[in-house]
Amino acid sequence: MSRDPHRLPPAGRSLGLVFFPAYDWAISPTHPEREERLLYTQDQLREEGLFDIPGISEHKPGLAESEDVQRVHFTPPGLERVTDTAHYVSAGSAITAADLVLSGLTDRAFALTRPPGHHAMRVVQGGRGFCNVNIEAIMIERLRRDHGIRRVAIVDTDCHHGDGSQDIYWHDPDTLFISIHQDGRTLYPGSGAVDELGGPKARGSTVNIPLPPDTGDEGFLLAARRIIRPLLDEWKPELIVNSAGQDNHFTDPIAHMRLSARGYGRLMDCIDPHLAVLEGGYSIQGALPYVNLAIILAMAGLDYSQVIEPRWQDSMSSTEPRILDYIGRLAEKVLHLHRHPDRADHGYVRERGFWVRERSIFYDTDGISEKQREELYDCPQCPGFLVIHTSSGKRGRSLAVESPRAACSACRQKAEDIYRRTVAEGSPAEFGDRAADRYERNF
Template sequence: MNKTGIIFFPAFDWSLGEFHPEREERLLYTQEQIFEEGIMDLPQVKQYSPGVADLFDVLRTQAIFPDLQQHNLDAHLIAVGSSLVLGNALMKKEITNGFALVRPPGHHSGATVWGNRGFCTLNNEAILINVLRAKYGIKKIAVIDTDVHHGDGTQDIFYHDPNVFYISIHQDGRTIFPGTGFTEEKGGPNAWGSVLNIPLLPGVGDEGFLYALENWIMPAVEAFKPDLIINSAGQDNHFTDPLASMNVTARGYGKITEMIKPDLAVLEGGYAIEGALPYINMAIFLALAGEDYSGVVESQKPQNTEIGGDTIRSFLTDLKRTNEAVRPSWAFRKEPFLPTGDWVYSEKSIYYDTDGFKENRREYIRKCRHCGGTVLMISQKPSAFQKAVLVRIPFEACPDCEQAGYDLAETFQKSEKTVLLQNQRRDQVHFWTDGREVNPFGG
């Protein structure tokens, strides 16, 4: 019999405020309803206990600046670790699929981390994905993000990675945080087309989401041929969510899950705590377990007009045409510190809404025909006059890109206070402060 794994971690000791929408009740009502309905007694359901992530697993994927000790990561490490518990169970064939009902969420947390943004500090899915690649040799993974907010952090982490296909279907960034996720964002110079953003008009409901899945998202996933599919399972597209303006129902989420067929789903946002989350989570879990979810009906009814029919079909057809017409345009730059090769340059400003500051970042990517390319990120927190450097050697790096990564790390450890080298090819992490290599984990 197929098994569906489930894990709960409500993070009782992590809060952004007593009345903040991101609070422990997001999971408690769901947990109560799932137990009351007897769903945990289904023979195909297997419950797991939370776990704690290793800090090495974090630094393989994300640079925590200026150092780990300046962040309170306890709850975030358990949210990540709980996702890893289900990932390991999947790889060991203990389960066929699974749902990590965890908080804090993670998909707004990017490649460099100076604080909390969008309620996220560590990126649960991204760390999970790179653990599965490093530990089990998984080659290609598709991430389908169904949160109402664009998962800018997950996109940021994998933007230059040709072996991770990141897809986000979300409310248009011109109308909602974080203001990103447009059709022209399609991946870096060695990973063009590995990102697909579908920004929707406010008001789209079940029909529009399912149409986009059937006619755009799933054909693209099938063409990519991933080894695994991860659902970044945000639930704030629901018609009652206080932070968004969409019209998806709980049964709509069940159908979305049925169509995606994720190997693992990891909870992201969703803030209608009583009126939506218990119903949505139950529909998603029933769909994963192969059970009928048609009887999952919310106590409230949609009040807003849903955008559907010819309007949404025409909109999505035009959006797809626009996406296909986008062509890459790279800005190359030569700097005295850059090793041999052609380097693509870009700049990024990242706003940390929770903590109220901006990170400014300069990025250099080595254009390469053989691998994802070495990535250099020079990151600065202007409010604190702090600067740090991330050098990433990618999975399956070619010899030239690996050497370029080592050369960059050697150059910057002499001139910058904080330098992190992620050698994903050899599964190594090196951290320098004030020119000395140190153990970033303490002890």
């Protein structure tokens, strides 16, 4: 049979899209995280005829289960008080996307879903930075259970530091977390400095690349080529997940970067993730339709050179030479610290066999202040179990105990003992035994 001249060109790689705009869900009517956020993106993707391209397929999201959330999060106010159906669909979308790739149905997958998740930490007292539960972490832990994968790299390209994902994987040596973002000294949530390198037992598994405001296409690509690509090549993850925030775009109303849609495409070419999960990005008219299109075309191995924003001019996405110089020096610093994490202070103190830190966490979306005391058991055999004392003005005190996937049997037992003792005292407590994929609570 002769080649059909009118068929759209096949994608260079097959790509599964799970598109879920949640048109019936918003934080509030005027909130940036509202119904219309993906409206124009959907129209753009439809109008481009993207779903007619052989190799690009659209998939209906599954629903995540409460156990998927509990595999990742402790929720002192109660699971049902911090989540609603939208969160289960959003996480379910990411899981559906991941299953496509791990079952070999598609080479790559992109979950274009909302609400986002990368500001949600291990303990969830409420919403932070428009996020309640961590979509990527829920997906990754489900993959680890269902597909037996271990080494996963997350590359967070949202303009805001992915502090939630960093917190969840802070003590996990099997997860390489790389965040490239606008310098925390100039943008929410403030964290993500170069010397944040992971917990005392997982030093170097967290990598932060804080870029100065006004970084454009060349600046991002420089950082990606000098830092991200070499680290991924060296670390050899089984799976690369991109937290695809789109607020680095030069039109974003909240952040101050200058990446173009084509710049995003080139960034994707460099990172080459198996999976992408949509995070932030609130220039819903000027950026999202074009950025999402470029990302999709790049992931599918198709040409994105004509995805040029209306009225775009070179100066809108250029990077000043002094910023390029700065990024060059930053790359050296980041790589140096990654290789010699002992050169920076991890901020924990030793108390009776535990690494301990205390901190305050603010939930800006819900206006909640949380006090946390984190105790990591310093086990010579394993990454150690984690005890978190948490309290918030609204919910009072509770305890969260986690025994990680790689915990030794002694640590699993000790962690469970602490939980049982707390329960016997009548105090509220949660317990996650990740090796057994078991979650318990007494309230």
